[in-house]
Amino acid sequence: MSSESAAPGDRRAAGGLPAEVTSFVGREDELDLLAEQLASARLVTVTGPGGVGKTRLAIRAAAEAAPAFPDGAHLAEIGQVQDGLLLGHAVLEALRITDHTARPPLEVMLDQLADRRMLLLLDGCEHLVDACAELVGALLRAAPGVRVLATSRQSLRAEGEHLLPLAPLAVEPPATGAPSEAVELFADRAGAVLPGFALTAANRPQITLLCRRLDGIPLAVELAAARLRALSVEQIIHRLDDRFRLLTGGARTAPPRQQTLRTTIGWSHELCTMQERLLWARLSVFAGGFDLDAAEYVCAGDGIDADRILELVDALVDKSVLFRADGPAGPGDPAPARFRMLDTLREYGAHWLRATGDDGRLLRRHRDWYLGVASWGEVEWFGPRQAKTAERTRLAHANLRAALEFCLTEPGEEQLALVLAGTLWFYWVGSGHLGEGRHWLDRALALAPEPTEARAKALWVTGYMATLQGDLTRARPALEECRRQAVDTGDDRALAYAVHRQGCAALIGDEPARAAELFEEALWHYNAIGELNSNVLMAMFELGVAHLFLGDTDTGDAWIDRVREICEEHGEQWAYAYGLYAMAYSKWTSGEIRLARSYARECVRLNHLFRDLLGIVLAMDVLALLQTEGPGADLVEARVLQGAAHRIWQAVGTPFFGSRTFNGPHLECERRARAGLTEAEFTDAFRHGGSLDLDAAVSRALGADRPTPGPRPFRPTPVPTP
Template sequence: MNSTSAASRSPGRLPAEVTSFVGRAAELDRLSALVARARLVTVTGPGGVGKSRLALRAAARLAAGFPDGAHLAELAPVQDPLLLGHAVLEALQLTDHTARPPLDVLVEQLADREALLVLDGCEHLVDACAELADALLRAAPGLRVLATSRQSLRAAGEHLLPLAPLPYLAADGDGADPEAMLLFADRAAAVRPGFRLEPRNRAGVALLCRRLDGIPLALELAAGRLRALSVEQLAARLDDRFRLLTGGERTAPARHRTLRTAIGWSHELCTMQERLLWARLSVFAGGFDLDAAEYVCAGRGLDQDDLCELVDSLVDKSVLERLDGEGTVRFRMLDTLREYGAHWLRAGGDDRRMLRRHRDWYLGVATWGEVEWFGPRQAETAERTRLAHPNLRAALEFSLAEPGEEQLALVLAGTLWYFWVGTGHLGEGRHWLDRALALAPEPTDARAKALWVTGYLATLQGDLDRARPALEECRRQALETGDDRALAYAVHRQGCAALIGDDPARAAELFEEALWHYDTLGELNSNVLMAMFELALARLFQGDEERGRAGIERLRETCEEHGEQWAYGYCLYAMAFARRQAGDLRLARSFARESMRLNHLFRDLLGIVLAMDLLALLATEGPDADLHEARVLQGAAHRLWRAVGTPFFGSRSFNGPHLECERRARDGLDGDAYAAAFRLGSRLDLDAAVRRALDGGSPEPPPDGCGTDRPGPPLDPARPYSPVGA
């Protein structure tokens, strides 16, 4: 049984700026002041006017004033309002393993936080965003929301900052160049090094900025043309395009016509191949890499060998934005430009084919991720899948909406089990699986896998009322169709349900049966290793220490042989449990801390909280027992269990060590100290709690009532994997 969580609390993550921020000083000051006095602020304005850029700059300026940081939720790739809560949870690096609605989770998790949440691109989800913002602000007095949208949210207490285009006329008597001209010059210098405003080009730049109404996106697109044209040629040709392209749009707002014309002109000046690629790239949601672009877009007029150069050309023309990461280069298209490309893709009747190719690529990403999840590349696989998450959502949505694709929706949702479980997206996984199962009731192999994955996720959420029937249907179908692999997984997950249902003897029988099936099939992966862990734990719960320890040793050897880390974190917990039973407190503490450290690298909430509760019990034992620290760790574990689900799954076997620790602390501490230690632990965020447990306690804990213990430097996620021997 395993599940992973993002951090319970984080200092926040805002994207780095890839181009300089020009102008907007007055608007930035106004927005900062608004956020300081109002809890909900929405920056409104047309596409391309710079709403997102201003909001992110303001958030970066204000972040230091929020102890829990500033966080960005990019909503443009989220098309289903039911996924809005999941997207915000992900942005806040929060995870809940229960079956509760995401909004309920957000309300609980944010209740005591002081954070700034940026909701970027709300216009297509405006009603859902208004409801979410209202609910969060009512429940979390320390939260502020900064939204960007082409229209207001119309939520209670909303303050608006309408964002106008950049001024393109010089102020009287000022003598300074207007901000639109400064932005154009800055972007022009990026494509023509040495370009600057000077007497010989200032009039032409002023004309351009006036013709483009000071709209930042239009100015950036125009600046990209300076590779081939002078400023004067650019202004003249743009004027021609305005006369040509605004015909038939007389009823549209002037600025809308300006932006559409500027985009249309950039489109006209692209080669036929660049236009075709622009249209095809519009199927991507969020970022993508060159490999994805080559697979999805090549063919029928685009040679794969030309894709790299064409992508580079679209970057030069500001149609694509290059995103440099650690060892990877990715690209994305601004929403306004993506909408324009999607229009041409639909007009050419090629949208369904391209969406299908897009889905096929990301089905491949999921399939390869499932393979690589077993072995030393798990952390890389998790990160690669995380980056692909917006596109995986789009691929699932297409498969569910397109008639005849339901089976592939089942395949994709089921194949992503490692992502739903391994990176803490249980609720979203259930969302996609439930939709796919409802659309495809016929007994296929894909449905069988989706059923056992659903049962697995529901078990981890503590929702046995859903888990048991799903697993029983999977088992029954597997027997009827002769699907031995599905049978093995169904029996395995039924064992998990029995284990948390306080029937370790029955659980052990089911795990043994599942492992027999796995061995017969030649199946060896992380699921199989987890079955080995769960069988060993069931035996330890029964008091069968000899066979339990033997099973743990086999699991440890297998993990080390294959470089498996995910299951090894749980193996270490079992090793700690067994060493404590044998009276070796030193090794038990060492194994429990290493289990916690490794699970923290995966942000594995269940593994962390199990290790923390065991460390709390160990703190009550031996000559260096510290009852205060034990109770602090119990308080921290209590907070984490709220996100996991029912504490210890309601199981006497899992809950026994916790109750024993609680009894010892109560007997050894006076009432006030007992309560104060628990409160201290319950205020620790995930990183701070893990750090405290790994360090063996803080010698000078902050006094009760001084607020949440803020995390110090982050734990090192790059620390090399080094299995601990027995």
């Protein structure tokens, strides 16, 4: 959708609205919602940041609603009025009402419109909100047949006002596979400046990336399309680091504030008070969303009192500089309100923050806050709030990345980079981010080679994640260095973790006897230092698995039962889910197929809560094998699940860690399916499974068979009330 306003002198459509001079793209849902609001409310205000397309949407909605108003729909362009005292005169002029008396314009307006049935569109009210609110209030009281549709970067806060906050255009393609609205707009405008331009399968990914970088802001998309006169799409993307210099040259007939992206946003900046501008600049250090607590910690002081942050945030939301971006709330645990700023607005604020010279201090405060988020998450990972901790960390992911990048690029911050990247082990491992965790840790370890406590932790975390990816060539040296440093420095905790993770490397290296020895040694060290957390439970689980692989089912089951007891006592679900995988494997070896299937499904379900891809895929492969068992065997479904698991493994690392032992059930399932299916059935079922996304694959795994008796329900011990 274009964000251009109609210029004075444009050809007028019936009813006093400007005719559209460019095609109208998308916004079907917003038009429907706006039509509903205009049918039931007498004052509707479309709000949103500059360039988001408020004017264009409002004009289209007013044109569609005009037949319901005998006296038509009329546009008054308030953005061109700089003095509130002239507002009434401007509206009278737009309505073509002439009065040569000395009466005040509002009095004339109320007299002339008292019996009219019309829709009045007030466009661009943000700089005169008080005057507009006063005028609208008086008009609606005196003229019952008049309805008002306004556009503004902030609400009028007039009595009876209904709001329609307008977001940027969608960037990601819909499920139908059609282009997104932002991409469609770019292609439409590109065709106008570059004859022969067409959206193709080849250029669509780059155009989507460009629109994503532009936040889907219609004005920015249109200005970028105009640059195709001289640049390719790839060149535009490359130059977006200075988007305000690049995105100029809007239509000459557009209002000056909409001819470049910088002046469009600058117009919003001018509407803010000094403290609102200062907070805008400080909030630019946040990447993605943030909550009020984070804003108060990071941004308060030196000109902004902490107790004013709420008021200022509310003002910036009202002025469409910030948006509410609430995450999902858990039962009985409402999520706090979250806010976000479009990247384009964030970049503008960052420019002003750098100009103040205060950016270094704000970035450090931001880093400190998210180091606290990570540290608290590590503590809460062991306990009943585990799932909520995973969700809270997921919501902070973009800011954690920003904090890590700051630590890795700011001289003297290298040790804190190690601390932050290492502390987040629970998120990297437990929520499906092994590759990203390795990225941050490798960078931090390269910058800080001195033997510190932070480096020791980063080494065992790196070794652990490399092991899970099947990369023993990296895992073993990292863990050996950690162990050696721990012995040299007397770091008993690092020694326990290094030995534990060396056991993991031995287990996937098909040395279950050696792995069992190392796990027992690690548990001795954990006990000596009084450590009890999810890592310790995983050591017990892994020791049980080692015994199962050695054929000692009784010892293996005993350790896994111990894991389940402790998990239920402390409300721990993540390690419990891995215990379920081991229980499923154990029950399969003993021929208890129905119970094995139930354990494996519960393992998939719990790990899906955390988005732990490794836990999901291990259990899914067991479920595939179980589909080949018994009179109800379904070899096609077994291959479908194997195909789905194969796709997930691609996002984890080497399938089955490169381990022959872990790969055993998969190979047995494959052998049975190949023996009972035709080559086409064998191949097609696997291909179909590989086409399933994660959620669809999990749904398939959980609902592939009739309900079976489940494992003992997970009932964590309630936390005592003080």
